[in-house]
Amino acid sequence: MEQVFEGTPQAEIRLEGRKLVRGDVTNDWGSQLLWEIRRNGEVVATVPARANNSYEHTDTTPGQYEVVLQMFKYEGYAKDPAGNFTKSKMIEVSNKVGYTVG
Amino acid sequence: MFHVGHEKVPMCSGHGPTRRSFLQAGSAGLAALSLPTWMSLESQGAVNLADQKIRNCITIFLVGSPGQVDTWDMKPEAPAQIRGKFTPIDTNVPGIQICEHFPQMARMMDKVALIRSLHHKTGASHENGQRWMMTGHEFNADSMKPHSGSVISKVFGNRGTLPASIVLPGKIGNTGAGPLHGQTAAHLGSAHEPFVLGADPAKSDFKVVDLAPPAGQTEFRLNARRQLLGQIDEVQRKAETEPEAGRDTAYARAFNLLTSPEAKQAFDLTQETPKQQDRYGRNTLGQSCLMARRLVERGCRYVTINHFDTVFNLSCWDMHADGGGLNNTYADYERLLCPQFDWAFTALIEDLEYRGLLKDTVVCVLSEMGRTPTINPRGGRDHHTTAWTNFLCGGSIKGGQAIGSTDKTGSVPQNNPIEPPQVLASIYHAMGIDLETTMMPGPGNRPIRLVEAEPIDQLFG
Numbered sequence: 001m002e003q004v005f006e007g008t009p010q011a012e013i014r015l016e017g018r019k020l021v022r023g024d025v026t027n028d029w030g031s032q033l034l035w036e037i038r039r040n041g042e043v044v045a046t047v048p049a050r051a052n053n054s055y056e057h058t059d060t061t062p063g064q065y066e067v068v069l070q071m072f073k074y075e076g077y078a079k080d081p082a083g084n085f086t087k088s089k090m091i092e093v094s095n096k097v098g099y100t101v102g
Numbered sequence: 103m104f105h106v107g108h109e110k111v112p113m114c115s116g117h118g119p120t121r122r123s124f125l126q127a128g129s130a131g132l133a134a135l136s137l138p139t140w141m142s143l144e145s146q147g148a149v150n151l152a153d154q155k156i157r158n159c160i161t162i163f164l165v166g167s168p169g170q171v172d173t174w175d176m177k178p179e180a181p182a183q184i185r186g187k188f189t190p191i192d193t194n195v196p197g198i199q200i201c202e203h204f205p206q207m208a209r210m211m212d213k214v215a216l217i218r219s220l221h222h223k224t225g226a227s228h229e230n231g232q233r234w235m236m237t238g239h240e241f242n243a244d245s246m247k248p249h250s251g252s253v254i255s256k257v258f259g260n261r262g263t264l265p266a267s268i269v270l271p272g273k274i275g276n277t278g279a280g281p282l283h284g285q286t287a288a289h290l291g292s293a294h295e296p297f298v299l300g301a302d303p304a305k306s307d308f309k310v311v312d313l314a315p316p317a318g319q320t321e322f323r324l325n326a327r328r329q330l331l332g333q334i335d336e337v338q339r340k341a342e343t344e345p346e347a348g349r350d351t352a353y354a355r356a357f358n359l360l361t362s363p364e365a366k367q368a369f370d371l372t373q374e375t376p377k378q379q380d381r382y383g384r385n386t387l388g389q390s391c392l393m394a395r396r397l398v399e400r401g402c403r404y405v406t407i408n409h410f411d412t413v414f415n416l417s418c419w420d421m422h423a424d425g426g427g428l429n430n431t432y433a434d435y436e437r438l439l440c441p442q443f444d445w446a447f448t449a450l451i452e453d454l455e456y457r458g459l460l461k462d463t464v465v466c467v468l469s470e471m472g473r474t475p476t477i478n479p480r481g482g483r484d485h486h487t488t489a490w491t492n493f494l495c496g497g498s499i500k501g502g503q504a505i506g507s508t509d510k511t512g513s514v515p516q517n518n519p520i521e522p523p524q525v526l527a528s529i530y531h532a533m534g535i536d537l538e539t540t541m542m543p544g545p546g547n548r549p550i551r552l553v554e555a556e557p558i559d560q561l562f563g
Binding site for chain 1: 202206272304306380381384386387411415416418430431433436437438444445
């Protein structure tokens with residue numbers, strides 16, 4: 001039987017200074033959970049978020065940073081020739097927070 | 103003492119005939135000792151099951167087989183084509199590292215005993231491995247061997263209304279090379295067939311098909327039906343010549359499940375808090391693990407969770423990267439399989455421990471085989487039977503250790519090679535079974551050992 005993932009995971013994230021803190025994920029699918037960090041709109045890091053509820057991104061490159069939690073949504077194993085999933089994907093599961101590095 | 107052939111066999115104080123004494127007695131003696139004789143001996147105290155502390159078992163079977171080098175036996179010093187894509191991380195046991203995608207498990211390695219030198223010598227099909235690891239035997243259609251849960255059902259019977267052995271969420275289906283997966287009761291009979299859930303407990307409309315009365319079927323009608331079934335059973339009982347036949351039936355078992363509030367409650371995950379369901383993961387494996395905890399808590403002795411029922415056309419551990427129906431890759435491991443397993447397994451262990459059940463529940467994580475140490479040209483790994491890693495924890499298992507090791511590429515055991523029957527023997531031993539005195543009926547109802555191997559000593563400290 002192929003797995004069906006129902007509902008939508010949701011978590012609240014916040015900033016404590018430069019430290020990112022997340023609450024528990026509700027409707028947690030148990031798949032990969034990542035912090036996605038963008039600087040000036042470009043993804044600069046994706047960091048595993050499951051092991052710990054907090055993370056501090058140490059990059060001090062100046063810019064406008066925006067962070068969101070993402071979780072993998074499985075919708076099939078199919079992949080393109082480059083090995084990327086064609087249907088399954090990471091989706092955003094939290095609010096976004098931002099900060100500026102000077 | 104009693105005699106088998108000309109051999110004196112000690113049989114008092116819970117010390118029945120030993121395997122050695124059976125072997126010394128020879129086949130003529132064995133043939134003379136029928137199951138009724140054995141049961142009679144048991145009733146006389148020669149086989150004292152009451153003295154044995156019986157534990158539960160939950161087995162998570164990773165269908166498809168994870169690669170040992172990518173998971174629990176990493177080789178970071180090996181060339182890139184062997185060590186693969188993932189990085190090892192430290193665990194809470196100095197000297198033991200596991201894959202970075204098992205961060206929760208790394209924090210509880212002190213509870214887990216890895217067996218890194220598993221291997222078998224038969225062909226590299228999924229089914230061969232399933233038969234080995236589900237039964238402790240290799241066999242063909244003419245000599246079927248019972249699933250370990252059926253063995254437990256036969257030896258210890260039910261506690262309460264739940265079946266002794268339950269398979270979640272479904273039996274293994276097509277894995278490529280035939281129908282013999284080792285998940286039947288074989289000659290032990292239908293009364294000891296594992297009860298198969300047959301539904302996905304992660305789905306919001308989940309119902310246990312066999313537990314829900316058909317539409318319009320009232321309790322009264324069910325009881326009338328039971329009486330009818332009872333009459334059929336009586337006829338059947340008279341017709342059967344085997345002494346064991348008719349004592350229990352699939353009908354009676356199904357009826358108990360159908361009508362028992364206790365059984366219905368055991369399968370009802372809505373009685374768990376949303377937070378608890380989240381902690382296990384809202385997916386098939388996670389909710390199966392949660393259900394397994396509920397089942398052993400309520401009397402089921404042996405739960406088997408199949409993580410996938412096939413290897414085709416879905417994300418599973420069978421990482422061939424073939425571009426077709428077996429196109430699992432590192433991406434599946436990283437995004438789905440490892441996180442899902444890590445989350446569910448550790449939730450189960452934490453929960454069992456919190457409820458005081460872990461000391462009485464052996465948790466086993468098994469697979470059919472390992473995967474080739476060298477990554478194939480497509481970026482996957484293929485079947486490999488000469489080395490893999492499985493693990494046990496809970497019950498009397500001594501955690502925080504890695505038993506056996508492999509060579510520098512993870513190809514073959516370097517020391518302490520372990521074969522599947524030893525794992526089954528260890529599971530039975532960890533459940534509190536004395537393998538020297540506890541027998542099951544074999545061909546011709548002769549009592550035979552549950553498995554022809556000894557437990558792995560190191561697992562028990």
